[in-house]
Amino acid sequence: MDICKIFVVICFATGLHCNPLFPYDLVDLTRNLGPDSLYYPTLAGYEKVIELKGSKKYGHWVYSNVLQMTEHVGTHMDAPSHFNKVGWNMHQIPINKMVGPGVIVNVKEKARNNPDYRISINDIKEWEEKYGKIPDGAMLIMNSGWDAKYPDKNSVYGTKNISDLSSFHHPGWHEDTISWIISNRHILFIGTDAPSFDYGQSTTFPVHILTSRENISGLENVANLDRIPPSGSIISAAGMKTVEGSGGPLRLYAMVPNSGANNSTVIIGTSNVLLIVIGLTLLTKLQD
Numbered sequence: 001m002d003i004c005k006i007f008v009v010i011c012f013a014t015g016l017h018c019n020p021l022f023p024y025d026l027v028d029l030t031r032n033l034g035p036d037s038l039y040y041p042t043l044a045g046y047e048k049v050i051e052l053k054g055s056k057k058y059g060h061w062v063y064s065n066v067l068q069m070t071e072h073v074g075t076h077m078d079a080p081s082h083f084n085k086v087g088w089n090m091h092q093i094p095i096n097k098m099v100g101p102g103v104i105v106n107v108k109e110k111a112r113n114n115p116d117y118r119i120s121i122n123d124i125k126e127w128e129e130k131y132g133k134i135p136d137g138a139m140l141i142m143n144s145g146w147d148a149k150y151p152d153k154n155s156v157y158g159t160k161n162i163s164d165l166s167s168f169h170h171p172g173w174h175e176d177t178i179s180w181i182i183s184n185r186h187i188l189f190i191g192t193d194a195p196s197f198d199y200g201q202s203t204t205f206p207v208h209i210l211t212s213r214e215n216i217s218g219l220e221n222v223a224n225l226d227r228i229p230p231s232g233s234i235i236s237a238a239g240m241k242t243v244e245g246s247g248g249p250l251r252l253y254a255m256v257p258n259s260g261a262n263n264s265t266v267i268i269g270t271s272n273v274l275l276i277v278i279g280l281t282l283l284t285k286l287q288d
Protein backbone atom coordinates (compact mmCIF):
# COMPACT_ATOMS: atom_id res chain seq x y z
CA MET A 1 0.00 0.00 0.00
CA ASP A 2 2.79 2.41 0.92
CA ILE A 3 4.56 1.75 -2.36
CA CYS A 4 1.28 2.58 -4.17
CA LYS A 5 1.05 5.91 -2.32
CA ILE A 6 4.63 6.76 -3.22
CA PHE A 7 3.89 5.91 -6.86
CA VAL A 8 0.83 8.24 -6.81
CA VAL A 9 3.00 11.08 -5.53
CA ILE A 10 5.66 10.39 -8.21
CA CYS A 11 2.97 10.32 -10.95
CA PHE A 12 1.53 13.71 -9.93
CA ALA A 13 4.90 15.32 -9.27
CA THR A 14 6.40 14.21 -12.59
CA GLY A 15 3.22 14.73 -14.62
CA LEU A 16 2.63 18.25 -13.33
CA HIS A 17 6.27 19.32 -13.19
CA CYS A 18 7.44 18.53 -16.76
CA ASN A 19 6.47 21.48 -18.95
CA PRO A 20 6.41 20.89 -22.69
CA LEU A 21 9.60 22.21 -24.28
CA PHE A 22 9.49 25.65 -25.91
CA PRO A 23 9.07 24.48 -29.51
CA TYR A 24 11.00 27.29 -31.24
CA ASP A 25 14.55 28.35 -31.99
CA LEU A 26 14.98 32.07 -31.37
CA VAL A 27 16.87 34.07 -34.01
CA ASP A 28 18.02 37.59 -33.17
CA LEU A 29 17.32 39.94 -36.11
CA THR A 30 18.84 42.94 -34.30
CA ARG A 31 22.12 44.81 -34.73
CA ASN A 32 24.07 46.06 -31.72
CA LEU A 33 22.99 49.61 -30.86
CA GLY A 34 26.00 51.91 -30.36
CA PRO A 35 28.19 54.62 -31.86
CA ASP A 36 28.54 52.61 -35.12
CA SER A 37 24.78 52.30 -35.67
CA LEU A 38 23.61 53.74 -38.97
CA TYR A 39 21.07 56.54 -39.38
CA TYR A 40 19.94 58.84 -42.20
CA PRO A 41 22.60 61.58 -42.43
CA THR A 42 20.11 64.41 -41.75
CA LEU A 43 19.18 62.87 -38.37
CA ALA A 44 21.09 62.61 -35.07
CA GLY A 45 23.47 59.74 -34.28
CA TYR A 46 23.85 57.70 -31.12
CA GLU A 47 25.27 59.45 -28.06
CA LYS A 48 25.75 57.97 -24.61
CA VAL A 49 26.54 59.88 -21.42
CA ILE A 50 27.31 57.96 -18.24
CA GLU A 51 25.19 59.33 -15.36
CA LEU A 52 26.14 56.83 -12.66
CA LYS A 53 29.05 54.40 -12.56
CA GLY A 54 30.97 53.03 -9.64
CA SER A 55 30.72 51.65 -6.14
CA LYS A 56 32.65 54.08 -3.91
CA LYS A 57 29.88 56.68 -3.45
CA TYR A 58 27.03 54.23 -2.81
CA GLY A 59 28.79 51.29 -1.17
CA HIS A 60 27.54 49.02 -3.96
CA TRP A 61 27.95 48.88 -7.75
CA VAL A 62 25.59 51.10 -9.72
CA TYR A 63 25.63 51.90 -13.45
CA SER A 64 23.28 53.98 -15.60
CA ASN A 65 23.49 56.02 -18.84
CA VAL A 66 21.60 58.77 -20.62
CA LEU A 67 21.08 58.00 -24.31
CA GLN A 68 20.35 60.51 -27.04
CA MET A 69 19.74 59.56 -30.67
CA THR A 70 17.22 59.72 -33.49
CA GLU A 71 14.40 57.19 -33.16
CA HIS A 72 15.49 55.90 -36.60
CA VAL A 73 18.88 54.38 -35.85
CA GLY A 74 20.30 50.89 -36.35
CA THR A 75 17.75 48.07 -36.41
CA HIS A 76 14.60 50.05 -35.73
CA MET A 77 10.91 50.31 -36.46
CA ASP A 78 8.96 53.12 -38.09
CA ALA A 79 5.59 53.85 -36.49
CA PRO A 80 2.90 54.81 -39.01
CA SER A 81 3.09 58.40 -37.65
CA HIS A 82 6.58 58.69 -39.23
CA PHE A 83 4.92 59.44 -42.60
CA ASN A 84 1.24 59.89 -41.67
CA LYS A 85 0.13 62.83 -39.51
CA VAL A 86 -2.81 60.85 -38.11
CA GLY A 87 -1.08 57.45 -38.11
CA TRP A 88 -0.41 55.47 -34.95
CA ASN A 89 2.41 56.70 -32.72
CA MET A 90 4.51 54.08 -30.95
CA HIS A 91 2.35 54.05 -27.81
CA GLN A 92 -0.82 53.63 -29.87
CA ILE A 93 0.14 50.50 -31.84
CA PRO A 94 -1.87 47.57 -30.44
CA ILE A 95 0.32 44.69 -29.26
CA ASN A 96 -1.53 42.29 -31.59
CA LYS A 97 -0.28 44.39 -34.53
CA MET A 98 3.36 43.80 -33.57
CA VAL A 99 3.73 40.03 -33.93
CA GLY A 100 3.00 37.96 -37.02
CA PRO A 101 4.14 35.32 -39.52
CA GLY A 102 7.48 36.12 -41.17
CA VAL A 103 7.46 36.37 -44.98
CA ILE A 104 11.00 36.82 -46.27
CA VAL A 105 11.43 37.74 -49.94
CA ASN A 106 14.97 36.99 -51.09
CA VAL A 107 16.18 39.22 -53.94
CA LYS A 108 19.90 38.93 -53.23
CA GLU A 109 20.75 37.74 -56.73
CA LYS A 110 18.79 40.57 -58.37
CA ALA A 111 20.19 43.28 -56.08
CA ARG A 112 23.81 42.11 -56.33
CA ASN A 113 24.40 43.79 -59.70
CA ASN A 114 21.61 46.34 -59.42
CA PRO A 115 21.64 48.35 -56.18
CA ASP A 116 18.55 50.25 -57.39
CA TYR A 117 16.51 47.01 -57.50
CA ARG A 118 12.91 47.29 -56.28
CA ILE A 119 10.79 44.26 -55.40
CA SER A 120 8.18 43.65 -58.12
CA ILE A 121 4.71 42.10 -58.00
CA ASN A 122 6.31 39.21 -59.90
CA ASP A 123 8.73 38.60 -57.00
CA ILE A 124 5.70 38.31 -54.70
CA LYS A 125 3.93 35.94 -57.10
CA GLU A 126 7.08 33.78 -57.31
CA TRP A 127 7.24 33.66 -53.48
CA GLU A 128 3.57 32.62 -53.31
CA GLU A 129 4.06 29.88 -55.94
CA LYS A 130 6.71 28.32 -53.69
CA TYR A 131 5.30 28.93 -50.22
CA GLY A 132 1.57 29.67 -50.63
CA LYS A 133 -0.48 32.82 -50.19
CA ILE A 134 1.05 35.49 -47.91
CA PRO A 135 -0.65 34.80 -44.55
CA ASP A 136 -2.85 37.45 -42.90
CA GLY A 137 -0.99 39.67 -40.46
CA ALA A 138 2.36 39.00 -42.18
CA MET A 139 5.65 40.68 -41.37
CA LEU A 140 6.81 41.16 -45.00
CA ILE A 141 10.58 41.66 -45.19
CA MET A 142 13.07 42.02 -48.05
CA ASN A 143 16.36 40.11 -47.86
CA SER A 144 18.60 41.93 -50.33
CA GLY A 145 21.97 40.87 -48.93
CA TRP A 146 22.56 44.40 -47.61
CA ASP A 147 23.02 42.96 -44.12
CA ALA A 148 26.57 41.93 -45.14
CA LYS A 149 27.54 45.57 -45.84
CA TYR A 150 26.55 46.88 -42.38
CA PRO A 151 27.87 49.04 -40.65
CA ASP A 152 30.04 50.50 -43.45
CA LYS A 153 28.08 53.71 -44.18
CA ASN A 154 29.26 54.27 -47.75
CA SER A 155 28.77 50.65 -48.68
CA VAL A 156 25.26 50.42 -47.10
CA TYR A 157 24.09 53.67 -48.75
CA GLY A 158 25.93 52.79 -51.99
CA THR A 159 27.69 56.14 -52.17
CA LYS A 160 31.11 57.76 -52.07
CA ASN A 161 29.73 60.83 -50.33
CA ILE A 162 27.39 60.15 -47.40
CA SER A 163 26.32 63.82 -47.15
CA ASP A 164 25.03 63.82 -50.77
CA LEU A 165 21.55 62.27 -50.36
CA SER A 166 21.01 62.14 -54.14
CA SER A 167 23.96 59.75 -54.51
CA PHE A 168 22.36 56.91 -52.52
CA HIS A 169 21.91 53.49 -54.10
CA HIS A 170 20.33 50.61 -52.19
CA PRO A 171 17.41 48.30 -53.03
CA GLY A 172 13.84 48.71 -51.76
CA TRP A 173 10.18 47.90 -52.40
CA HIS A 174 8.43 49.17 -55.55
CA GLU A 175 5.37 51.32 -54.83
CA ASP A 176 3.28 49.33 -57.37
CA THR A 177 4.08 46.14 -55.43
CA ILE A 178 3.05 47.79 -52.17
CA SER A 179 -0.22 49.09 -53.70
CA TRP A 180 -0.96 45.54 -54.89
CA ILE A 181 -0.14 44.11 -51.44
CA ILE A 182 -2.39 46.65 -49.72
CA SER A 183 -5.31 45.87 -52.07
CA ASN A 184 -4.91 42.09 -52.11
CA ARG A 185 -3.19 40.93 -48.92
CA HIS A 186 -3.12 41.92 -45.24
CA ILE A 187 0.26 42.74 -43.69
CA LEU A 188 1.24 44.32 -40.36
CA PHE A 189 4.83 45.32 -41.16
CA ILE A 190 6.94 46.08 -44.22
CA GLY A 191 10.68 45.61 -43.72
CA THR A 192 14.16 45.46 -45.20
CA ASP A 193 17.76 44.62 -44.37
CA ALA A 194 18.72 47.87 -46.19
CA PRO A 195 18.49 51.27 -44.44
CA SER A 196 15.09 52.17 -45.96
CA PHE A 197 12.26 50.21 -47.58
CA ASP A 198 12.06 52.98 -50.19
CA TYR A 199 15.06 52.49 -52.48
CA GLY A 200 18.09 54.79 -52.20
CA GLN A 201 17.26 56.93 -55.23
CA SER A 202 13.77 57.81 -53.94
CA THR A 203 13.11 61.44 -53.09
CA THR A 204 9.35 61.07 -52.49
CA PHE A 205 9.27 57.94 -50.26
CA PRO A 206 6.04 56.49 -51.75
CA VAL A 207 6.37 53.15 -49.92
CA HIS A 208 6.59 54.91 -46.55
CA ILE A 209 3.55 57.05 -47.45
CA LEU A 210 1.41 54.17 -48.79
CA THR A 211 2.10 51.83 -45.88
CA SER A 212 1.78 54.40 -43.08
CA ARG A 213 -1.60 55.48 -44.53
CA GLU A 214 -2.78 51.91 -43.75
CA ASN A 215 -1.20 51.96 -40.25
CA ILE A 216 1.37 49.41 -41.44
CA SER A 217 4.60 49.79 -39.45
CA GLY A 218 8.14 49.45 -40.82
CA LEU A 219 11.44 47.70 -40.07
CA GLU A 220 14.83 48.87 -41.32
CA ASN A 221 18.41 47.55 -41.04
CA VAL A 222 17.09 44.07 -40.16
CA ALA A 223 19.92 41.57 -39.48
CA ASN A 224 20.39 37.80 -39.90
CA LEU A 225 17.57 37.16 -42.40
CA ASP A 226 19.63 34.30 -43.89
CA ARG A 227 19.11 32.46 -40.60
CA ILE A 228 15.32 32.22 -40.89
CA PRO A 229 13.20 30.41 -43.49
CA PRO A 230 11.29 32.32 -46.22
CA SER A 231 8.07 31.08 -44.62
CA GLY A 232 7.05 29.53 -41.30
CA SER A 233 8.65 31.80 -38.67
CA ILE A 234 6.88 34.13 -36.25
CA ILE A 235 8.44 37.60 -35.94
CA SER A 236 8.11 39.80 -32.88
CA ALA A 237 8.55 43.54 -33.43
CA ALA A 238 7.23 44.85 -30.13
CA GLY A 239 8.89 48.28 -30.13
CA MET A 240 9.15 50.75 -27.26
CA LYS A 241 5.84 52.27 -26.08
CA THR A 242 7.09 55.86 -26.34
CA VAL A 243 4.36 58.50 -26.09
CA GLU A 244 4.02 60.31 -29.46
CA GLY A 245 7.02 58.26 -30.71
CA SER A 246 7.59 58.04 -34.49
CA GLY A 247 9.70 54.89 -34.23
CA GLY A 248 12.56 53.46 -32.27
CA PRO A 249 15.32 50.88 -31.96
CA LEU A 250 13.94 47.52 -30.83
CA ARG A 251 15.02 43.96 -30.04
CA LEU A 252 13.64 42.27 -33.13
CA TYR A 253 13.55 38.46 -33.19
CA ALA A 254 12.06 35.50 -35.01
CA MET A 255 10.70 32.28 -33.56
CA VAL A 256 11.43 29.39 -35.91
CA PRO A 257 9.57 26.12 -35.23
CA ASN A 258 12.00 23.44 -34.13
CA SER A 259 10.90 20.05 -35.48
CA GLY A 260 12.89 18.09 -32.88
CA ALA A 261 11.36 20.13 -30.08
CA ASN A 262 7.92 19.71 -31.63
CA ASN A 263 8.19 15.91 -31.38
CA SER A 264 9.48 16.14 -27.80
CA THR A 265 6.59 18.44 -26.94
CA VAL A 266 4.09 15.86 -28.13
CA ILE A 267 5.87 13.02 -26.30
CA ILE A 268 6.37 14.96 -23.06
CA GLY A 269 2.88 16.47 -23.24
CA THR A 270 1.28 13.05 -23.75
CA SER A 271 3.32 11.41 -20.98
CA ASN A 272 2.39 14.24 -18.59
CA VAL A 273 -1.30 13.54 -19.12
CA LEU A 274 -0.75 9.76 -18.88
CA LEU A 275 1.09 10.08 -15.55
CA ILE A 276 -1.66 12.29 -14.10
CA VAL A 277 -4.36 9.81 -15.27
CA ILE A 278 -2.43 6.86 -13.71
CA GLY A 279 -2.04 8.88 -10.49
CA LEU A 280 -5.77 9.69 -10.38
CA THR A 281 -6.73 6.04 -11.07
CA LEU A 282 -4.45 4.74 -8.31
CA LEU A 283 -5.78 7.38 -5.91
CA THR A 284 -9.37 6.29 -6.58
CA LYS A 285 -8.41 2.62 -5.99
CA LEU A 286 -6.61 3.48 -2.75
CA GLN A 287 -9.70 5.30 -1.45
CA ASP A 288 -11.99 2.29 -2.16
Ligand SMILES: [Zn+2]
Pocket residue numbers: 072076077078220247
Ligand atom coordinates in the same frame (compact mmCIF):
# COMPACT_ATOMS: atom_id res chain seq x y z
ZN1 LIG B 1 12.95 54.64 -39.91
